[in-house]
Amino acid sequence: MNGGLIMKEVTNSDPFTIVGTEQYNMVSKMNREYRIFVSKPSEKPPASGYPVIYLLDGNSIFGTVVEAIRIQSKRPEKTGIVPAIVVGIGYPTEAPFSPHRFYDYTMAQTDQEMPFKPDGKPWPKQGGASEFLSFIEEELKPKIHQTLKVDSNKQTIFGHSLGGLFVLYTLFTSPRSFQSYIAGSPSLHWNERNILAKERSFMARLEREAIHAKLLIGIGELEKEHKSNIGELAKKMSERLSFYKNRGLNVKFIQFEDECHTSVLPPLINKSLRFSLHSQVDQ
Template identity: 60%
Template sequence: MPRSIQRDITCTRCGRDYRIFIAYPGEAPPASGYPVIYVLDANSVFGTMAEAVRVQGRRPDKTGVIPAVIVGIGYRTEEPFDPARHRDFTMPVPESELPQSPDGNAWPEQGGAEAFLAFIEEELKPQIEREFKIDRNRQAIFGHSLGGLFVLHTLFNKPGSFRNYIAGSPSIHWNKRILLEAERRFSSGVEREGLDAGLLIGVGELEANHKARMNENAREMSERLAALESKGLRIAFKEFENEGHVSVLPVLISRAVRFALGSDNGGKR
């Protein structure tokens, strides 16, 4: 892929291994620096995200999308997904609160979201900022499924980490109790202090048949959070016609880049 880098790094604090994918613009950075989108599950979606930004960013006057750095966080595997995502994207809860495994076997290790977020904030972001001129006020994060759950966890617990949050088909049911508790604390804080941030929640229409009430949970959350729009939280919810849990990814990514980098986020872009 043009103008792209791939490297394996180890988290110094936790000792976990990650494969980092980076795509960067050919244009010189603006005075404020490049916007940046951090992408979870990069082994499966980094290429789609990077190409969407590379193509749409050629004509900002037509697309509204400006060039940006894309940072994908993945794993040392040639497969699209790695079991370690369960560890990194979830909060620690009793096993009794987890969904039942389809095959009856134990789930992979869970509960490492705090350590994963610390890795992003304390190690990965500073490394990216040493290599590229980054606008810290124009950072976004994209995650899908359990990655979408992690995006919501980050917004509710460390809302200043990013300017825009994109949660695709978020697995709210996975850590529902603890996530809704965090949502209530977050909402109370925004009511008091305000927040300049955007959240896009996207799901596939066909996911409405998911036994975990995927679409219903996502829609209800977006409706609750919409009450905070007067306090500076921009909310968008999109159900993509005739798309399922996996097929939704390309159209969600196209919408995500416009939300993060263009006029869809309500900011001055």
């Protein structure tokens, strides 16, 4: 007895699933295996198709993003968020992160060797960013477009930490692949010399031609205490890139109060949805 109520024992249970989602494994032309998570809105697609958000580290944040959109898109006139397809790019593991991300999200270390990990072991293999971007553009996107009605003019890529580094790599090397780029706590220190070289090439391109793209860089306030100086590096990059607004690049930098490198994810996701799914940049 508990407060006069009889508690009945649960005899069986079913796995919990998020409505409107599916997952499948996909092997790339380079023989790398990914787990793809897809969420399709229940609402009828607009004539132009649904917006789409591609998430890196899909194992860790797919559910959070899907539920945030599902709740907030019910009242788009209030929230500014419309229904959208969510595509999480993850790995065949039940863990939130896979060591394979070190290869997919990074450029080759050409100028220096990374220090050993705290446990004394070397880091996983790195340098596959170009291959990974080709997989997204040439294999994954066509599959998504074949099965779902996508608005090709409203595509977003979201990445955090090493994923944020890859988002910036994508913007600098393929700025027309997406219209919105979300780089959360980008690990610029990881490939600093290489990513800065890509940034300079991108700036030179902007001098020659205008593009239409939005970039949100978000960090946690507490990241200023990180030994990598990750917060300051991200802030300075956003300041440099903000100079090119007249060339079609709309840059926003946000520092989230009292958040660290990992806790910044939920508030960053909410801000990212308003940034990418609203017809106007949320100022």
